[in-house]
Amino acid sequence: MKAAAFEYVRAASLADALRELKDAKPISGSQSMGPMLNLRLARPGRIVDVSRIADLRAVSEAGDVVRVGAAVTHAEIEDGKHALLRHPFMQHVASGIAYRAIRNRGTIGGSLAHADPAADWPLALSALDARLELSKAGATRQVRAGEFMLGAFTTLLEDGEIITAVLLPKLGPTLRWGYYKLCRKTGEFPHASAAAAFDARTGLARVVLGALDGPPTALDELARRIAQHGPAAATEEVLAQAVASAMPNADGIDRQIHTAALERCLAQAFGVSSANTV
Numbered sequence: 001m002k003a004a005a006f007e008y009v010r011a012a013s014l015a016d017a018l019r020e021l022k023d024a025k026p027i028s029g030s031q032s033m034g035p036m037l038n039l040r041l042a043r044p045g046r047i048v049d050v051s052r053i054a055d056l057r058a059v060s061e062a063g064d065v066v067r068v069g070a071a072v073t074h075a076e077i078e079d080g081k082h083a084l085l086r087h088p089f090m091q092h093v094a095s096g097i098a099y100r101a102i103r104n105r106g107t108i109g110g111s112l113a114h115a116d117p118a119a120d121w122p123l124a125l126s127a128l129d130a131r132l133e134l135s136k137a138g139a140t141r142q143v144r145a146g147e148f149m150l151g152a153f154t155t156l157l158e159d160g161e162i163i164t165a166v167l168l169p170k171l172g173p174t175l176r177w178g179y180y181k182l183c184r185k186t187g188e189f190p191h192a193s194a195a196a197a198f199d200a201r202t203g204l205a206r207v208v209l210g211a212l213d214g215p216p217t218a219l220d221e222l223a224r225r226i227a228q229h230g231p232a233a234a235t236e237e238v239l240a241q242a243v244a245s246a247m248p249n250a251d252g253i254d255r256q257i258h259t260a261a262l263e264r265c266l267a268q269a270f271g272v273s274s275a276n277t278v
Contacts, residue, residue, distance in 0.1 A: 002038060003037035003038050003040065003043075004037075004040055004043045006037075006043075006044055006045055006046060006047050007045060007046040007047070008046075008047050008049065009024070009046060009047065009048050009049065010048075010049040010052065011048055011049060011050050011053055012053075013053060013054075013055070014050075014053050014055045014056065014135070014164065017048055017050045017053060017162070018135060018136055018137040018160070018162075019137055020046070020048045021048055021136070021137075021160045021161075021162065022137070022159075022160050023045065023046065024044060024045070024046035024047065024048045025042065025044040025046070025047055025048070026047075026048050026049075026050050026113075026162050027047050027048065027049050027050070027051070028049070028050050028051040028056075028070070028071045028107045028109065028110045029051065029071075029073060029105040029106040029107040029110050030051075030105065031098075031102050031105055031106040031110065032106075032110055032111070032113075032114035032116075033047075033110075033114075050070075050071060050162065051071055051107070052071075053071065055069060055164070056069040056070050056071035056072075056109070056164060056165075057069050057071050057072060059072060059082040059084050059085060060084075061084055061170070064169060064170050065167050065168065065169060065170065066084045066085065066167075066168045066169075066170055067133075067165050067166075067167055067168075068082075068085065068108060068165060068166040068167075068168055069109075069164070069165055070107060070108060070109025070110070070112075070162070070163045070164055070165055070166065071107050071109060071110075072085075072107060072108055072109075073103065073104065073105060073106060073107050073108075074094045074097045074102070074103035074104075074106050074107070074108065074111075075094070075100070075103040075104045077090050077091060077093075077094035077108070078091055078094035078095045078103060084170075085168075087171040087175075088177075089124070089128075089171060089175065089177045089179065089197070090124075090171065092179055093120050093121070093124045093179055094120075096120065096179075096181070097111075097120050098187050099187045108121055108166055109162070109163040109164075109165075109166070112125070112132065112145075112148065112149075112155075112163055112166075113155060113157060113162070113163055114153065115148075115149045115151075115152070115153050115154060115155045115215075116152070116153065116189070117152050117210070117211060117212055117213060117214060117215065117216075118189035118190055118193070118210065118211045119189075120181075120193075122145070122148075122149050122210070122215065122216055123179075123193055123194075123195050123208055123210035123211075123216045124179060124195050125145035125146075125166060125168075126145050126146035126195070126206070126208045126216050126218065127177075127179075127195035127196060127197045127206045127207070127208045128145070128168065128169060128171070128197050128204070128206070129144065129145070129146065129169065129197075129204060129206055130144075130145040130166055130167060130168045130169065131143065131144055131145065131166075131167040132144075132145055132148050132163055132165070132166055132167070133163070133164045133165040133166075133167060134156070134157065134158075134161050134162070134163055134164070135161065135162060135164040136158065136159075136160045136161035136162070137160060140164070142167065143156055145166070146208070146215075146216070146218055149214075149215040149216070150215065151214045151215065152213065152214055169202065169204070172199075172201065174199050174200060174201045174202075175197060175198070175199045175204075176196075176197070176198040176199070176269045176270060177195075177196060177197050177198075177268075177269055178194070178195065178196040178264075178265035178266055178267070178268035178269030178270075179193075179194075179195045179196075179265060179268070180193065180194055180195075180261050180262075180264040180265040180268055181193035181194075181210070181211065181261060182257060182260065182261050189211070190210070190211045190261075191211060191257055192210075192211050192254075192257040192258040192260070192261040193209075193210035193211045193261055194207070194208065194209050194210060194258070194261045194262040194264075194265035194266075195207075195208045195210065195216075195265060196208070196223075196265050196266055196269045197269075198223075198226065198227060198269065205223045205224065205226065205227035206218060206223055207219040207222050207223040207226070207242075207262070207265075207266070209242075209243065209246050209247075209258060209261075209262060211258075211261075212246070212247065217246040219242045219245075219246060219262075221242065222234065222238065222239070222242040225238065226266070231266060231269075231270040234263075234266050236263075239259050239262050239263055239266075240255070240259050242262070243255050243258045243259045243262060246258075
């Protein structure tokens with residue numbers, strides 16, 4: 001199937017794009033919107049291409065924050081093109097997204113805006129407690145990455161508003177991190193995923209469960225327990241309870257798979273052996 005007819009506009013600047021976005025849909029890497037157009041799941045009358053806007057392609061720093069333009073691609077993060085993003089956590093997450101052809105064009109902002117519950121960046125950036133910069137004509141605001149996604153394919157974005165940047169805390173050598181997902185085969189969306197980030201220097205302590213029916217869920221009590229008592233506090237029983245509280249309506253097998261992803265994520269973060277629970 002081919003897309004229904006639409007008007008295509010390539011924006012020359014961010015201001016130009018925000019003006020054009022009234023009654024239009026943005027597109028950048030086209031790895032999510034493209035298939036939706038071809039399947040006619042989306043039928044906008046106008047598409048605004050923001051992929052070549054310099055402001056959305058730049059990476060810069062301001063104090064303890066790295067500003068990542070929304071049109072930076074997964075492959076650019078994977079390859080370490082931007083020095084400020086050369087951290088094992090970011091490169092590990094980016095390298096595991098779908099296939100290389102997708103990563104070459106898909107963008108960090110596009111992934112967040114699409115809001116697939118099994119996607120990588122909503123989970124990873126929630127674990128880092130990053131913020132997102134949202135802009136529309138005449139206004140810019142910031143929201144926490146963990147609060148941006150409201151449900152499957154549903155976000156806080158308003159009409160005419162786009163993600164312009166990810167505001168990432170600087171990631172240093174003191175960060176202990178884990179990111180693990182269980183897939184039937186490489187490149188597919190996961191059946192279960194989990195991310196963890198602990199940094200005693202900054203006080204960051206986050207554990208987040210992904211690949212749920214809705215947004216990633218932060219396991220705040222588990223994160224506090226680990227921060228206070230160390231990884232030994234994350235016993236098999238504690239992990240199972242944390243998953244059960246995050247997935248009250250899931251069946252036992254689904255909970256077991258998510259518990260396994262969580263266990264292996266924490267093992268990765270703290271460099272300890274992980275039991276094979278599935």
